[in-house]
Amino acid sequence: MSGTSKLASGSRVAIVGGGIAGAGLAASLLFNGRARGVALDVRVYAGGTEERTAPPALLTPECRSRLAALGCRIPPEWRAHELRGVEIISQGERELLPCAAGGLWVVDGWPRGEGGLDMVRHVLSTAASAQGARFVNRHVERVERQAPAPDAPTAVRNAGPLVVRAQGSGERFHAVALAAGAGPLLGDAFFKGFKPAPSMPAVQARITGGMPGRDLAPVARLWVSPLPSVDALFLIPSASSVYALAFGAAVTPADLCQVLMMAARDGLLEEGFELTTLETTRLPFGPGRTLVAPGQLAVGPAAFGHPLQVGLSETLASCSRAAVALLDGGLDAPSLERRYVRDGLGELMEDAAAGARSITWLRRAGKRAPAAFVAARAKHSAGGVYGGGVLGLSSPTPLGLLSAARWSGVREVVGSWLRTPIEPVPTLVPEVEPDLYYVVDDDADTREALTLLLESTGARVVSFADELALFCAVARRPPTAILLDVVLHWVDGLRLCEGLKQHPLTRDTRVLVMSGLNRPHVRQRALDAGAEAFLPKPVNPDRLLCQLTGRVPDPLGSPRDVIRPSVVETFGEDRFAS
Secondary structure (H helix, E strand, O other): OOOOOOOOOOOEEEEEOOOHHHHHHHHHHHHHHHHOOOOOEEEEEEOOOOOOOOOOEEEOHHHHHHHHHOOOOOOHHHHHOEOOEEEEEEOOEEEEEEOOOOOOEEEOOOOOOOOHHHHHHHHHHHHHHHOOOEEEEEEEEEEEEOOOOOOOOHHHHOOOOEEEEEOOEEEEEOEEEEOOOOOOOOHHHOOOOOEOOOEEEEEEEEEEOOOOOOOOOOEEEEEEEEEOOEEEEEEEEOOOOEEEEEEOOOOOHHHHHHHHHHHHHOOOOOOOOEEEEEEEEEEEOOOOOEOEEOOEEEOHHHOOOOOOOOEOHHHHHHHHHHHHHHHHHOOOHHHHHHHHHHOOOHHHHHHHHHHHHHHHHHHHHHHHHHHHHHHHHHHOOOOOOOOOOHHHOOOOOHHHHHHHHHHHHHHHHHHHHHOOOOOOOOOOOOOOOOOEEEEEOOOHHHHHHHHHHHHOOOOEEEEEOOHHHHHHHHHHOOOOEEEEEOOOOOOOHHHHHHHHHHOOOOOOOEEEEEEOOOOHHHHHHHHHOOOOEEEEOOOOHHHHHHHHHOOOOEOOOOEHHHOOHHHHHHHOHHHHOO
16 A cells, blocks of 8 residues: 555545535445445444434435436435525515426425435435445544554554544544534544634524415525524425525524514515424535645535535535545545645635625625526526536526626615615505504413403403514504513514514514513613513513503502402512502
8 A cells, every 4th residue: 555645455444424425425435446446445434413403405407417326216206396496585675596397306304204415315325335335333533643563463554544533442544534514523633734614603493384385386595684693594495394594603593583583574484384493503614725634635515615505416526526536646645635626626616615705795785686696697507517506506606696796795885875775665564453462471471461461451462472473473463562571482582672673564563571680781772672661570560551551540440440350369469559
């Protein structure tokens, strides 16, 4: 082995990461090695973290061709859910980018079985195993470079200079590849100076209830900058659920929940949707800088990627190029850098950088963002040699989108200096229903007490234990007022108040914020968010009714005389003092 930079028969290769990139690289290594008459010993170690949300997979024609070339059998039922397009939304503007017939499949088995990415990983792992790959259920802690001692047994000296440490064990290999995806990686524990692809925080969820218009062929949606903290939201429908993914430098689970409420309000989700899983993750956000060392390289999202790269074609392309580079010059660092990074990943790395930069310009483009996608698609009609368009489409390419988004962003910024902002008025604003009140609190006793109190005055009350339906309800059936708790299950009540006051359909709704934390800063935050009043808990009924009706209660008459005994028991007699 020491006299050549190529992998020869009998070489041992370790792959860190048992996901799609890891299984794809194993299959590609063994397939290309067999074509060259080189028999390899390939081990795939488990890597990454398990995700409960189990994302679906979007398969383009290019991706399906690559899977078939690696010996994967593609089940015919995978075509059961085919997208007719991707809709781009920004500041009320929409554009539909249609898919070609048979272009984009949504593969998903959730919740009855595996998620789509798991299903693709399974067929890749099956193909790799059939060619001789061995999957090891141990997580790798670090990779060391150790020259065997001169007096070591021949088998040890021939096993390779790289030692993979995994849960107390150590095995020698001639080459090691990192395919663990985005997020926390080995860093210097892979090799000194390793600089993987940067990544961005994201939050993902599964929604039951589906998208509207189920009788039509479904569309995926990309909503650009729905909140200041959210760069974009993906909504991808499958047969029994919707997959939601929000990303941004400061995105939180509460941000995703609030955006989903806004989506339901605007008709992008069905009213009454339910959130079944919610968790944080990370997305690749550009190209890595130092990806190779002698006998070592990174593939897939660990090497490059961007949030608009929703298909698997680029990941599988990096696997095939890594396999060829390792076979031809994997033990020599300059040769590996030239064959894999410069010659192999050149256009993929360029696209990753362009895709990441496009996000910033799409945010700046505002309402012009959907038109930027259309302009980029018209000007750059053909995708790359690997089918590398954005959003799983053949076009526009990331470079084409960056150019169009940059121009649209500049026009929007300059235009904002020259015009007076005029906010569009909704064509139809429902009238406020007199004596209708909404109570939003995750505490059942508080909801019941407030409901009884308000109903005792002749009001109609709708209470919400789950705040996710609030925006949709207010937009379709505006109440006289909302009693909103601060501490809720999914989203902070102060953020909800602020969100209600920022939208033309809901901004005139009266909101009274309640909290058990009676502190000046909480009170001020509530008023700054647009609340009409701040009510400390336990709520004083007289003060509440006075705030709602504008009448000072008579201690000997109304409203005290009409309050039911059950309400007194719930609130406590001492809380009715004036």
